[in-house]
Amino acid sequence: MKKSVVPRGKHFTFLVLPDGARPVLRFRVHAILLVLLPIIFVALMAIASTLYMLHDHARGQLDQLHSKLSTANETYSKQLAMKEGTIKQLQVELAQLAQQAESVEMRIEELNKLESDVKSLVGIPEEETGPAEPSEDGVGGEYVAIQDDELEELAHNTSTVLNSLDGEITDLKERLTSTKELAQKRLQTLRVTPTYWPTQSQRITSFFGVRMDPFSGEPGIHKGIDIAGHMGDPVFAAADGRVSDTGTMSERGNYVVVTHAMGLTTRYFHLSRIEVKTGDRIHQGVVIGKVGSSGRSTGPHLHFEVMKRGESVDPRPYLKMAIKGNSADVQVEKRQD
């Protein structure tokens, strides 16, 4: 049988002998402690070493986690900043879209106004009065930042406005097409009706109807209107038509008769010169002769007559139908009577 290294129940005594007269120190230690101490030391070292390694490892992992967290934070911050930027941009675009919708609405109002002007110009009656005129004059006021809920409302309203604008534009297109057709018909009617002022001068010197005759001084019927003019001023055709008669007569002087649509005829008397011949097809506004004082006349003027199915009628209601402001085709009507 093997003998134990540590004798059972044995003790060791250690003496410390200090210098001088100080007393001797004695340490009595059990033998087993001498064996256990190195083992405990080694075990403690092992534990300490393991703990250190574990701590070191954990620290490494912690550093890694910190680093990852930091990277993730950075990424999220960037993404957040980008998203905030995008949201701001969208807010700006939404506000611009709302403004554009408003601007389109104004443009539609302007088009409505234009349509109304065109109708008024060619004498087409309005079906109903349009909304108030738009205005793009000065703007201003205090700046108040828009809130999220207001943005939602703005987005909703803008969407509604855009939908309604789509419908309005479709309606407007149909209306404008219809107005264009009406205007074309109306212009065509005006072209074949004696609405064009037949002279440069628009001063009437004698009206249609009963008057005192300038030669006899007796009451008589004046079948047209007399318009003042200078010798040689151009005389224009009051409507599209065909020259049905020209010639010279003692009372009419040099004259031209033009036949138009709808049973209408115009007659131009006292001319100094005739510029057309019987059978000519002529357009409204062309020169058919020159102002003169031929025939039964007291001075240069144009005697202008409109006949409807052979009966003389007052020319003024026809001349009043002329389009206002269209100097290219039809003279501006400036009445003095």
Ligand SMILES: [Zn+2]
């Ligand atoms: Zn006359």
